[in-house]
Amino acid sequence: MSVPGGNGTTPDGALLTVTDLEKHFPIRKGLLVERTVDHVKAVDGVSFSIPEGKTLGLVGESGSGKSTTGYCILQLIRPTAGSVRFQGRELTELKGEDLRKIRQDMQIVFQDPYSSLDPRMTVGNIVAEPLQVHGMGTRRGRRETVRRLLEVVGFNPNYTNRYPHEFSGGQRQRIGVARALALNPKLIVCDEPVSALDVSIQAQILNLLKDLQRDFGLTYLFISHDLAVVRTMADEIAVMNKGKLVEVGPAEQVYLNPKDEYTKALFTAVPVPDPERQRERKAERARLRLDRIAGI
Amino acid sequence: MALLEVDNLKTHFFTREGVVQAVDGVSFQVEKGRTLGIVGESGCGKSVTALSIMGLIPKPPAKIVDGAVVFEGNDLTKYSERRLEDVRGRQIAMIFQDPMTSLNPTFRIGTQITETLHRHFDMSKGAARKRAVELLDEVGIPRAAERLDDYPHQFSGGMRQRVMIAIALSCDPKLLIADEPTTALDVTIQAQILDLLERLREEHDMAMIIITHDMGVVAEAADEVAVMYAGQIVEHASASELFGTHEHPYTEALLGALPQLEGEGIREGRLIAIPGRPPDLVDPPEGCRFGARCPYREQDSCADEPQELRQIRPGHWVRTAHPASERGRMPEAVRT
Numbered sequence A: 001m002s003v004p005g006g007n008g009t010t011p012d013g014a015l016l017t018v019t020d021l022e023k024h025f026p027i028r029k030g031l032l033v034e035r036t037v038d039h040v041k042a043v044d045g046v047s048f049s050i051p052e053g054k055t056l057g058l059v060g061e062s063g064s065g066k067s068t069t070g071y072c073i074l075q076l077i078r079p080t081a082g083s084v085r086f087q088g089r090e091l092t093e094l095k096g097e098d099l100r101k102i103r104q105d106m107q108i109v110f111q112d113p114y115s116s117l118d119p120r121m122t123v124g125n126i127v128a129e130p131l132q133v134h135g136m137g138t139r140r141g142r143r144e145t146v147r148r149l150l151e152v153v154g155f156n157p158n159y160t161n162r163y164p165h166e167f168s169g170g171q172r173q174r175i176g177v178a179r180a181l182a183l184n185p186k187l188i189v190c191d192e193p194v195s196a197l198d199v200s201i202q203a204q205i206l207n208l209l210k211d212l213q214r215d216f217g218l219t220y221l222f223i224s225h226d227l228a229v230v231r232t233m234a235d236e237i238a239v240m241n242k243g244k245l246v247e248v249g250p251a252e253q254v255y256l257n258p259k260d261e262y263t264k265a266l267f268t269a270v271p272v273p274d275p276e277r278q279r280e281r282k283a284e285r286a287r288l289r290l291d292r293i294a295g296i
Numbered sequence B: 001m002a003l004l005e006v007d008n009l010k011t012h013f014f015t016r017e018g019v020v021q022a023v024d025g026v027s028f029q030v031e032k033g034r035t036l037g038i039v040g041e042s043g044c045g046k047s048v049t050a051l052s053i054m055g056l057i058p059k060p061p062a063k064i065v066d067g068a069v070v071f072e073g074n075d076l077t078k079y080s081e082r083r084l085e086d087v088r089g090r091q092i093a094m095i096f097q098d099p100m101t102s103l104n105p106t107f108r109i110g111t112q113i114t115e116t117l118h119r120h121f122d123m124s125k126g127a128a129r130k131r132a133v134e135l136l137d138e139v140g141i142p143r144a145a146e147r148l149d150d151y152p153h154q155f156s157g158g159m160r161q162r163v164m165i166a167i168a169l170s171c172d173p174k175l176l177i178a179d180e181p182t183t184a185l186d187v188t189i190q191a192q193i194l195d196l197l198e199r200l201r202e203e204h205d206m207a208m209i210i211i212t213h214d215m216g217v218v219a220e221a222a223d224e225v226a227v228m229y230a231g232q233i234v235e236h237a238s239a240s241e242l243f244g245t246h247e248h249p250y251t252e253a254l255l256g257a258l259p260q261l262e263g264e265g266i267r268e269g270r271l272i273a274i275p276g277r278p279p280d281l282v283d284p285p286e287g288c289r290f291g292a293r294c295p296y297r298e299q300d301s302c303a304d305e306p307q308e309l310r311q312i313r314p315g316h317w318v319r320t321a322h323p324a325s326e327r328g329r330m331p332e333a334v335r336t
Helices: A066-074 A096-105 A123-133 A139-152 A169-181 A199-216 A227-233 A251-256 A261-269 A275-288 A290-294 B046-054 B081-087 B109-120 B125-138 B157-169 B187-203 B215-221 B239-244 B249-256 B324-329 B331-335
Strands: A014-029 A035-051 A055-059 A081-086 A106-109 A187-191 A219-224 A236-241 A244-250 B004-015 B018-030 B035-039 B062-071 B092-095 B175-179 B207-212 B224-229 B232-238 B310-313 B316-318
Touching (some): A035 A236, A066 A187, A106 A169, A139 A169, A199 B249, A227 A251, A236 A251, A261 B187, A275 B187, A275 B239, B004 B046, B018 B046, B018 B062, B035 B046, B109 B157, B125 B157, B157 B187, B187 B215
Parallel strands (some): A055 A219, B035 B207, B035 B224, B092 B175, B175 B207
Antiparallel strands (some): A014 A081, A236 A244, B224 B232
């Protein structure tokens, strides 16, 4: 298959293009003979694309389907329908070795740095694991790579023989980022990467992600419920509600002038750290009748 | 006289690893009808402060080693457990972060509301049930009478928090302590819960302490704000002062580290992260607790000296050698 643009982007510069993505989970009933009575439409016709080196912020409240969308893109969950084109290849059709190979180029950073790192593995082995799985380098070479990766993410490389529980949430998230970087990926899906962290630590991790993007030309799908966090990270923003995208566009435009009613409600619901401004926003919020839009 | 006066409260945890000085000399007052916000990052002692007021700290390992919690002129730290139980729920009520774990999953919510009523009032079954319906109605639960016989799992997160608020309000307390009441909720639900709390605080003429890590929530809900760091209050002022002319380097850093929702050029900028981590409270530094992370520390001086909370302006207290308004006099410190 031809790869336009040489580095796998389509002619319009998109590294990833998602079209009409759907994930419907069946609801089954019956004890012995199960039958499908209905479907939960977790992702229901989602389309967007991310240009290489840019960040798309996917925002929404819990249960909106944003994480499921992320998993469907990586084929960690197989979508029910729709297309995911990455570097010019259709991921939904890939299986086995082909899928494993292309996964080198797309990685994920999870929300909870406490449960996403194996407590029985040393920091060094956690970061080296992707290299090992993909058969890259010699043992000594991998050790060197791991040290370099840890340095890049601001983690003391002398601690490779320690275990995750010895480190704070922020340090663990750095380990998670180092692991995601190990295979030199093009796309990283960041699934609520700072939601479990305190503000001061969150800022460190967000800055790190920004620096890595600049230095390595990474493309991010940045999934978060936190609109302020997404604002600092995203070039484009997609707002999700009940499995559907309600608004997609350049971040600045959507933030300054949201069109969709749900987007507006979501934005005015966020309290800002300024009592006077917050009084105005509260009045706006009352006008929008949040309860109508978001349910009581 | 203030409704609640916390004076030099010290709550320590006696663990095998050593004595954790979780709350170390906290003082504040809450006036009738006002809302105090206590804000800080995890481990700063804000929740332990709240639990100490309520006498709910786990003993052992925790112990109030010093200080007083004076509610309407009486020191609650001197109360027996029996007497405290009469105050708790009746005079001071509390709601917690996670409404799923603070409601009992095996009891109908009607039972859980009337339980409090029966504990504090001599009330017939019918009257308690009637009152429970009124309460659910007041916190905005539709079809309140029907829902009384539902179990907690049949409610959404926001609705469960409304049930918790109904229970807290059931005895018409004078003070409501809300510990991260909206942290587990989505923003649209959070906004509704904050609106509800404000409405109820006014209608019931309650005082409120709202404990949160979220500066936005404080800005919305609090009249006064106390910022905590490493077991101590480092800054205390009215909300408009605190957000407008904050003095403490930590408050400044915390606000600087916060991603902004409104404004321009945000994507291009970087956040101002606070280097390092808060100190270990088993062995906190003898000097300034923020010293190691403070950009204004001078060599061998202020960082090594314990800092006292001092009043820099009427109603504005700060615990630092370098409040923002005095920094002009020490330009060399700013450059480091």
